[in-house]
Amino acid sequence: MNKKFYVFASCMIVKGAAQSIIYDLQRKSYEYIPNVLHDILIEYNGKTIQHIVDDYGEENKEVIVEYFEYLLQHEFIFFSDFGTESFPKMDLTWYSPFQISTLIIDVSEKTFSLLEKIYNEVEALGCGAISFRFLEVKNYSLYFEKTMQIFAKSRCRSFELFIPFDSTKNVEYFNKLTIQNNRIYSIHVYDAHERKVEILDEIKTPLFYHTETLVANSPHVSNMSNFLVNKDMFMESQHHNTFFNRKIYINQEAEIKNAPNCEEVFGNANQDALESILKEAEFQKYWNVKKDIILVCKDCEYRYMCTSDKKPLKKENGLWELEEKCAYNPYEAEWA
Numbered sequence: 001m002n003k004k005f006y007v008f009a010s011c012m013i014v015k016g017a018a019q020s021i022i023y024d025l026q027r028k029s030y031e032y033i034p035n036v037l038h039d040i041l042i043e044y045n046g047k048t049i050q051h052i053v054d055d056y057g058e059e060n061k062e063v064i065v066e067y068f069e070y071l072l073q074h075e076f077i078f079f080s081d082f083g084t085e086s087f088p089k090m091d092l093t094w095y096s097p098f099q100i101s102t103l104i105i106d107v108s109e110k111t112f113s114l115l116e117k118i119y120n121e122v123e124a125l126g127c128g129a130i131s132f133r134f135l136e137v138k139n140y141s142l143y144f145e146k147t148m149q150i151f152a153k154s155r156c157r158s159f160e161l162f163i164p165f166d167s168t169k170n171v172e173y174f175n176k177l178t179i180q181n182n183r184i185y186s187i188h189v190y191d192a193h194e195r196k197v198e199i200l201d202e203i204k205t206p207l208f209y210h211t212e213t214l215v216a217n218s219p220h221v222s223n224m225s226n227f228l229v230n231k232d233m234f235m236e237s238q239h240h241n242t243f244f245n246r247k248i249y250i251n252q253e254a255e256i257k258n259a260p261n262c263e264e265v266f267g268n269a270n271q272d273a274l275e276s277i278l279k280e281a282e283f284q285k286y287w288n289v290k291k292d293i294i295l296v297c298k299d300c301e302y303r304y305m306c307t308s309d310k311k312p313l314k315k316e317n318g319l320w321e322l323e324e325k326c327a328y329n330p331y332e333a334e335w336a
């Protein structure tokens with residue numbers, strides 16, 4: 001009761017309209033807490049529990065002690081006799097060595113012939129992840145393995161594949177593919193007969209079967225499975241929109257856009273350089289629209305883990321709002 005408590009620097013407390021969340025950035029997990037506990041942790045970090053009881057009254061002691069037992073059990077706090085200067089806060093400056101965070105490319109007859117050019121550009125710019133989408137059901141097998149060969153020596157760390165269901169490609173086939181290319185971190189098979197997930201034996205890559213058809217501007221469904229809790233995501237979302245920032249999309253016609261759900265075309269991969277398009281202010285217009293300046297999202301406790309693709313629209317007062325309402329209501333803490 002009389003020792004000073006501190007919240008671990010890697011545990012971030014984020015307040016929403018109806019509830020708060022502790023983001024454990026080291027463990028990549030999160031836990032809900034009531035807003036009153038958020039306020040206590042912000043105001044009393046570096047003070048004693050007795051200090052809180054003195055302020056809130058003896059009648060609230062039992063609840064306060066219960067809160068701190070919960071925090072200790074989850075290792076969100078520790079006790080120390082040292083002062084606050086001994087426990088600096090985490091620097092939230094975000095830096096990425098990649099000029100492209102994610103490249104999404106729809107491999108088609110047109111874009112396949114440009115893959116060598118795109119590969120060279122992407123290698124020079126640096127890219128965190130590439131999503132290869134094969135939407136041409138009839139011809140995809142002509143391009144699929146050759147695409148993997150072209151990018152086999154890429155310095156990009158992770159590949160995500162979207163391919164149509166094909167009864168000739170079974171789990172053994174995908175196992176072999178991921179052993180040959182360790183960069184593949186997930187495979188999505190669309191138009192499948194049943195929805196299921198397989199974990200490939202060797203590399204533990206998830207293989208998702210979806211019954212839905214994949215269309216070029218398929219919305220990215222905003223739900224809790226798209227939430228990401230980690231240090232990089234938390235830091236980037238303090239400054240940027242984590243869906244649009246540094247993303248490039250090349251569609252089946254080789255047109256270059258910021259993302260699949262954007263209408264504006266900024267060039268064609270056939271003749272335009274990705275590097276110069278990336279520098280255009282108009283191309284970057286959503287990059288800095290962080291959730292903190294988007295109406296509703298700014299009151300949402302998920303705002304530093306959410307990767308929603310909904311486009312923001314600028315309002316007159318300097319704030320933004322989502323073009324399409326999110327399924328989550330942070331004022332009621334409920335999903336529609």
Ligand code: SF4
Nearest residue numbers: 297300303306308326
């Ligand atoms: S309200 Fe905004 S931050 Fe919250 S889940 Fe929806 S899109 Fe994400």
